[in-house]
Amino acid sequence: MTKKIKLGAFLPGGGQHIASWRHPDQPADGATSFEFHKQLALTAERGLFDAYFLADGLAVSLGGVTEGGFAKVAGFEPVTLFSALAPLTTHLGFIATASTTYEEPYNLARKFASLDLISAGRAGWNVVTTATEAAAHNFNLEQQHPHAFRYERAKEHVSVVKKLWESFEDDAFIRDKESGVFYDSQKVHLTEHQGEHFKVKGPLNIPRSPQGHPVIVQAGQSDDGRALAAETAEVIFTAQQHLSTAQEFYRDIKSRAKALGRNPDHILVMPGVAPFIGRTEQEAQEKYQQLTSLILESDGISLLNGLTGGTLDLSNYDLDGPLPEAPLTEGMKSRQALLRQIADEHNFTIRELYQWVATARGHYTIVGTAEQVADKLQEWFENDAADGFNILPPYLPTGLEDFVDLVIPELQKRGLFRTAYESSTLRENLGLPFPVNSHTRIKSKAEQEA
Template identity: 60%
Template sequence: MNKTRKLRLGAFIQATGHHIAAWRHPDAQADAGLNFEHYKEITQTAERGLFDAVFLADSPSIQDSSEPEIQKRNGKLAKFEPVTLFSALAPLTKNIGFIATASTTYEEPYTLARKFASLDYLSKGRAGWNVVTTGNENAAANFGLEYHPEHSQRYERAEEFVDVVKGLWDSWEDDAFIRDRESGIYFDSEKLHILNHKGKHFSVKGPLNVGRPPQGYPVIVQAGASEYGRELAAKTAEVIFTANQTLADAQEFYADVKGRLAKYGRSPDDLKIMPGVFPVIGRTEEEAQERYEFLQSLIHPSVAWGLLKSRYRDIDLSGYSLDDLAPPLPTDTNGGKSRLKLLTDLVNRGNLTLRQLYLAVATARGHRTIVGSPESIADQLEEWFNNGAADGFNVMPPILPTGLDDFVNLVVPILQKRGLFRTEYEGSTLRENLGLLRPANRFVAKEVNEQLVSV
């Protein structure tokens, strides 16, 4: 193994924390979703811990469509839009990256390209775009649509969407802006390129009215793990967030996606694979277990049944008790297919009761939950990192801010002592810290290739 290889860390900051009842915990910031000072604090904590980036998931609709008794207990419904929030946080930090989620199904390429290019400028090269197709069917009605597009159609649109956005980011060459006061020439017109894209889903002329982003492109992140998602990641993504429960599953995913890169002219280092991990940390194993059990005790019974009903769409659970074995999950969904498979494998592998299933989902929605002392947490991360399962991890604190404080104060020093994690930032941009190359402008590359062919 290359001894210089270092693991990457993202801080997945879900307002009050990732546990479904996090907002009820006495250590949580209950109003976190709309509390700027809270996000400022945890972002600066992540930077102190030398994390590569903070990451926000997002959806263009309320996720919860359940009955009022359950919905009124949901502490995750009201929150900031990510790019807006990150634009405010960027000047308060220096090195940490900002990865914002935005939908290819419910946004348009031009406006998305513009706002992410702007964030890259405002942060001096620390922006990333988490490309999602949106699994939440509730979103359709917010955009005048009767139906949520089919899974395959969403991914087909996403592939074209990403290509258009990259083309718009290449509208201007890096040195296009001369700004020569004496001659009166502001930019070199030969270094402005009109995209003129006409495809199945989009017709976009361009150019973008923002210069080429400092990173060339903000870092492209993707989270889907279905067949469509894996292929899109292999073609377009530079970081992929994934959910795996076992080392074997993580190794299979890692090898499969890395193995797809060559056909797109890419090398394994061009894509960083970062599984989600939900760490419950105690100074001892016993303390960690106590903290885990206390968190689980905060789940209201109606919320527990709501969790189960959301997984068993169109299946009547009225005849079951929580101590009955979980029945087979639905075989298909128009939402997140990879998450359905992960939960199906969990049920089949563990022979779980409905109670055990909702407790498993309540923590990290299918991501890996690890409970233990700082040394134990570090051991488990090191095992995956050193055995072909991960290039790093997307850390999902159970509660915030204390869950991130514990990871930074207790786990990061152990990873550093073992030589697994940086002791200072390698660069000033997100790309530099992730070890990713800055992409060439497609129009410049095309001109160079044409010149070589003519010679």
């Protein structure tokens, strides 16, 4: 089978661009409108997307609130939302974000296993370590944990969650009414984990789903993040600005995974792409300029204050001057470095920088026709820079509809994208292998050797 591009749809109801909620096409209450999220899910499924992806935070951006703010200030908890959307769709996957820093493995494993059963095998977990001081203040901490600590905890956390997801073997539940045997007790297993950060006895009280367990997703950029992704992730979202840097990241992740004994083909690298799509270049540029004109200066400053680690108050600087130097903080180090790279490469002023990153926070932005967008996706896909892409429509629903109605047919015409779903589970649609339960594997090996 010819390899095809995989596509995720990043669809926050309030829009991706910080000013999108002010656009006439987007409902102002989209962030907390279930009907709007339902519309987005159905449109994504019509476009044959692999999954609906949602990021999530554990704090309110106070800068945004005090200055009037943008729509990311409040929204749904992703697993709750996806549990409601899953029965309304049949093939679309649902990738929800949850934190290894502020959630215990048992609770997290349980809610994602539940979503996986509710969706009949279409759930994914986006693993994050949550890098903000504001979130720390909501969880009994005076300051956030150091970067290295968060990733050490994350590594162990994912390991425990995977063990919990294997508590029941796939055929453990007999449910024989005549005999009265509900499950085979020999096919349920204690977790018995004792590590540096967690002590979990198990087993989990949720059975396995048709896809074995939820797809594990990660967005590693830093060295610690790449190490975690290469060891644990099946899908990796990344922010890249150039083909060359995307290729470097792709090669690095694949080689790290291979060195750990994993099959590199079973790890999908999917950079984020934010497209402004027009039937002509001029129309695409007009869409970009219209949205840019809606950015409030205070929101642009607030956005950069957060993305640069919160060590600068950029309102004290000339917005038409250069971005001042700022030390890397314990927050999102890789994103802070990427912002500096973007500012330096384009010689952006502070104003120009927030106008550019307002769309996608450092992910690759394309302004052009459907053919030009498809050209760029094809170039990256065919030159070892991506296995697929996480599409971030700048405003909704129009940005998503433009991609589905204009770019998807172009990709299909080039033989780069599916014309129908291959399966009913997220794992199979992504071309990822079924995770054989380790307890079942051990038993099978013992039987073969006997």
